[in-house]
Amino acid sequence: MALTGVLRPGHVALRVLDMEASIHHYTQVMGLLETARDDKGRVFLKAWDEHDHHSVVLREADSAGMDYMGWRVDSNATLEKFAKDIEESGLASDLSWVAAGEHPQTGRRFRFTTSTGHVMELYAEKGKVGNGMPTLNPEIYPDGLKGMSPSRFDHCLLYGDDLDNTMKLFIEILGFTLTEQVIAGPDKLVISAFMTCSNKPHDVAFIRQPCKGKFHHASFLLDNWGEVLKAADLISRNRVSLDIGPTRHGITRGETIYFFDPSGNRNEVFSGGYISYPDRPVLTWTDDELGRAIFYHDRKLNEAFLSVVT
Amino acid sequence: MSHRIRIVGLADGLLAPENASFEVRGDEHLLCGMERLGRRGIPVGCRGGGCGVCKVQVVAGSYHTRKMSRDCVSSTEETQGYALACRLYPDTDLDIRVVGKMGRAFTKAGPSPSQGGDSVTAGKSPAFDMSWRN
Ligand code: FES
Ligand SMILES: [Fe+2]
Secondary structure (H helix, E strand, O other): OOOOOEEEEEEEEEEEOOHHHHHHHHHHHOOOEEEEEOOOOOEEEEOOOOOEOOOEEEEEOOOOEEEEEEEEEOOHHHHHHHHHHHHHHOOOEEEEEEOOOOOOOEOOEEEEEOOOOOEEEEEOOEOEOOOOOOOOOOOOOOOOOOOOOOOEEEEEEEEEOOHHHHHHHHHHHOOOEEEEEEEEOOOOEEEEEEEEOOOOOOOEEEEEOOOOOEEEEEEEEOOOHHHHHHHHHHHHHOOOEEEEEEEEOOHHHOEEEEEEOOOOOEEEEEEOOOOOOOOOOOEEEEHHHHHHHHOOOOOOOOHHHHHOOO | OEEEEEEEEOHHHOOOOOOOEEEEEOOOOHHHHHHHOOOOOOOOOOOOOOOOOOEEEEEEOOEEEOOOOOOOOOHHHHHOOEEEHHHEEEOOOEEEEEOOOOOOOEOOOOOOHHHOOOHHHHHHOOOEOOHHHO
């Protein structure tokens, strides 16, 4: 197996203010599929082409934002190795094991907090519930998809202060590759880092801001620009709070639209982007070109896009 | 049934501009009314009660609210008329004071070179505000 270690972002757990409104948003407008509810009232969802049991977890709370993000690793041996490596690195805090079964159909998870204040977890096992089609002579998509119907949960963008140690953790300990970065000022301070564990333009990205554990967006993959435009139609059709788009990113080259769930958590659906092999040179943007880097068509910094987080 | 909302104060104690008022319909929240009429004054963020940038204080009139993030409005503040405009439904005409601010993610720099601006000035003033690190 050529892709080893951390395989992909496996789930994102979000706090919502109103569960009923959130379920409507994530299942009817976005078109995710509900796969379980547990006795704590959490709701588990997945995108149609994900085989694993869930990729989004919703929990009703008195604030919005992200509880944690989970990463699937290739084996239990890798899980144990990473747990040890993370502990020895001293780059994360609040290390703990979450028992198997705490998430439905999911093995034990190793949990830690990054220096940017984000709770992350690694796990090796999650039940395969399939994508609604046989694996022998399949179709290309199942019947009955609703709404935007992205094929998978793709990445998160997060805000926090100590970007340096978080980059170190992801790159040196977890084996991620830096694909793009934004630098600022005469010291060329890295203010944003895009990192991948696979060959996507990013599996997670961070922006350096004076806060801990803040959530900018969770993103889901669409097939093409036409589907991004269709998502825009659905956003108006359903009176969803629009942030910005449809437009294009300079960084990652994705075609994108941003909107908010009913509790103010930002969602993105996007298509496109390039393939990044680990030997691809890092792309660097300077902060005076940040407008074009973020929104390639507008070429302007958008205050709300950069400032509004949960 | 609609209600007239008057902005009587801005964040940082700035005085509201003349005619800073707008009508809000009975079925919409305060921020929605402002935006629908293309008016300004209250910062607009998530419109879902989660981010806090639309925070206001009601100084006169009555209203009701839907659930707001406790990270943005504490229970004490709630009793003092603080609320998020995107979760606030007027029951009468209201006078409000804008409290919320767009976080300062970046400094107001000149236009970037790719925007057709003067690249010398743009290069000199970093767009992203990192002064919090000093
Ligand atoms: S706009 Fe985010 S709380 Fe009102
Ligand atoms: Fe994104």
